[in-house]
Amino acid sequence: MVDFKQVSAAADRIAARAVRTPVKQSQALDTALGCHVYLKCENEQKSGAFKFRGACNALLQLSPEQRAQGVVTVSSGNHGAALAAAGQLLGVHVTVGVAKNASPVKRTNMLRYGAEIIAIEPGMTAREAFIAEQLAQGAIVIPPYDHPDIIAGQGSAALELMEAYPHLWGIVTPLGGGGLLSGSCLVAEHYDASCYGVEPELASDGKQSLEAGEIQPAMPPQSSCDGLLTSLGKHTFAIIKEKVSDILLVSDAEAQAAQELVEATTGMWIEPSSATVIAALKRYPEIFKEKQVGVIISGGNCAKS
Numbered sequence: 026m027v028d029f030k031q032v033s034a035a036a037d038r039i040a041a042r043a044v045r046t047p048v049k050q051s052q053a054l055d056t057a058l059g060c061h062v063y064l065k066c067e068n069e070q071k072s073g074a075f076k077f078r079g080a081c082n083a084l085l086q087l088s089p090e091q092r093a094q095g096v097v098t099v100s101s102g103n104h105g106a107a108l109a110a111a112g113q114l115l116g117v118h119v120t121v122g123v124a125k126n127a128s129p130v131k132r133t134n135m136l137r138y139g140a141e142i143i144a145i146e147p148g149m150t151a152r153e154a155f156i157a158e159q160l161a162q163g164a165i166v167i168p169p170y171d172h173p174d175i176i177a178g179q180g181s182a183a184l185e186l187m188e189a190y191p192h193l194w195g196i197v198t199p200l201g202g203g204g205l206l207s208g209s210c211l212v213a214e215h216y217d218a219s220c221y222g223v224e225p226e227l228a229s230d231g232k233q234s235l236e237a238g239e240i241q242p243a244m245p246p247q248s249s250c251d252g253l254l255t256s257l258g259k260h261t262f263a264i265i266k267e268k269v270s271d272i273l274l275v276s277d278a279e280a281q282a283a284q285e286l287v288e289a290t291t292g293m294w295i296e297p298s299s300a301t302v303i304a305a306l307k308r309y310p311e312i313f314k315e316k317q318v319g320v321i322i323s324g325g326n327c328a329k330s
Contacts, residue, residue: 032180054290068325076107082178102131104169109138122155170202171258180208195219201253203261210268252298279304
């Protein structure tokens with residue numbers, strides 16, 4: 026299992042290449058939510074999302090021969106763009122399997138960083154089939170979340186947050202495949218803080234997995250929170266089921282309202298996936314009222330409708 030030392034090592038490894046993103050506060054947002062919120066703005070990270078951290082950490086640990094071969098992944102957008110951006114810096118060609126219905130904004134972002142895109146059908150079945158085919162051909166696959174190097178890199182966002190504000194009561198992150206949440210759990214445990222994950226009601230397989238004690242399949246891709254429409258992995262779930270405080274659910278409507286609230290109080294337009302954490306603070310006052318809470322704003326790669 027990944028541990029806190031690996032998160033700390035990843036933070037040091039990527040420090041020269043990743044952005045140490047700002048932490049923002051808003052009195053108006055605090056008033057609206059009834060707690061004191063510290064926004065770790067990974068929407069200002071390279072490629073527009075926290076995913077750059079894990080991607081960079083993973084590529085940095087490849088041999089020169091592996092980097093020359095290039096790498097493959099699947100992504101709804103943010104991981105693909107992050108891996109391509111890290112690949113540009115390190116001279117690694119990146120191929121991404123992308124669902125045909127993926128966000129145009131995220132597709133453009135991947136192409137901006139030089140990714141080679143291969144269109145696949147939406148859903149986990151197609152993603153798994155694409156990866157199986159690539160592995161059979163001898164490709165080096167860097168998965169979006171279920172990999173120790175990815176988990177350790179993603180945890181560096183929470184580590185920066187807790188280093189700056191060690192008094193925080195807890196950390197809240199979105200939950201898709203679990204890379205960000207599992208890495209954040211390791212950091213929260215080190216600082217004796219709580220750690221919550223948040224996912225959409227229409228993609229609640231993480232909550233179901235926690236309750237069942239084993240990984241449940243992803244639900245049909247119906248939620249507007251496109252970055253969270255995947256199932257947990259064995260590495261991420263092993264950490265989450267042992268260390269997470271709880272997984273909270275919010276509706277798509279609540280996530281949309283949270284997007285608008287964040288824009289009104291901070292001027293930032295963030296992804297629906299990111300806004301789930303704000304929606305959770307609003308929906309569950311019995312947990313967060315008057316607490317000092319750090320939240321990971323996971324990304325900002327979306328167009329304003």
